[in-house]
Amino acid sequence: MISITSEAIDTKEVLESVKSDQAGASVLFVGSTRQFTGEKETVRLEYECYETMALEKIQQLVDLAQSKWDIQQCSVVHRTGLVGLGESSIAVAVSTGHRKESFEAAAWLVDELKIRVPIWKKEIWADGKTEWVHPAGGQQPKPGTLNHSQGAS
Amino acid sequence: MISITSEAIDTKEVLESVKSDQAGASVLFVGSTRQFTGEKETVRLEYECYETMALEKIQQLVDLAQSKWDIQQCSVVHRTGLVGLGESSIAVAVSTGHRKESFEAAAWLVDELKIRVPIWKKEIWADGKTEWVHPAGGQQPKPGTLNHSQGAS
Amino acid sequence: MKIQIKLFAAAREISDRGEIELEVADDISVGDLKKLVSMEYPKMKDLILRSAVSLNREFSTDECVVHVTDEIALIPPVSGG
């Protein structure tokens, strides 16, 4: 299951989508709106995405994860629009034969998604200000970098 | 939430039990009955535990995890009795401010539980044979080893 | 040739539009295109310096050549998750 949705994410459905009798381990990661970043208070987040490209990039990440680990099933769901405190913006689920692979693959997918997938977050602070998050010094994706030689190092 | 139950584990409830507005990340690990171990086919597992000691040991692991990582909430649920193919025997959920800690703490809790908590698994194979799993060469817990100097290395 | 460039996030807000149209030389490079957009939209200059350009939903480098049929987007540093 790969999807981008403006609806609330059904994390139970995401976990169930990776169910397999061949899996001994499943890991579900959920990212949600955190109230405080240091002293600054967030009241909600807003996500925007370049949907067609984002879906293609997520699919490439899932394909690559499946070539790196022995994965039974793998799902990535990202929400767009306003995401209130405590609500989920992303859910990633991976099932594998053994637990080490589930933890590694799920963590890798989230790490890579945060670098390579055209989705942006706007902080809506408690003081009424807003701020698009465009990380400085962040790795800027280059063509051809999405290959087997890098990533899980 | 720490519990040992003979009922099916409600993984959604376990995930919800770690919900917090101060958490940006939650990781849910689910261990389930895998059909094949190499060539050998499992039809179900049976878990037995020394319940009072197991609950105390799990609580110690949770306390230690909370001293090692900045954890918002932490839950561990283990099932006992017969666990059919694809059904869950364990669910561990951790919520933290940032994702690295959630992945690390959840993986550590599962690793440690498999070494330090008096719960045992019996394989019920497709050929009708059964086998208690008592890992050879496994680390045998010693008093005082459950402390800050070891574990997450 | 006439091209459209999709804009997102801060780039969209700064320019107040989701897509801009530009008249550019045939076979313009991505690097030159970024310079051109920076001149036309000086408020976006700092962000463009830190942004990538996608051609047909793949990240490009400054040396890539832009074709009139390409789907073009400015991709500021991403922050999903």
Added chain:
Amino acid sequence: MKIQIKLFAAAREISDRGEIELEVADDISVGDLKKLVSMEYPKMKDLILRSAVSLNREFSTDECVVHVTDEIALIPPVSGG
């Protein structure tokens, strides 16, 4: 003194009981207790060699002294999860 030892998993199945009762010397060590159980229940010997003993739900070492009021259990290598 008379003590009870809880048995689990393969130990419980081998002995066909969840708890055994033994008459042992006062202040017996855990190491000596394991030897005694191995002699009384020779079928458990191999498993006992690989097992721990818990006293009041804490893992012990062979040097620990067993008291009559202790809650005692034989803990074969665990396999939860």
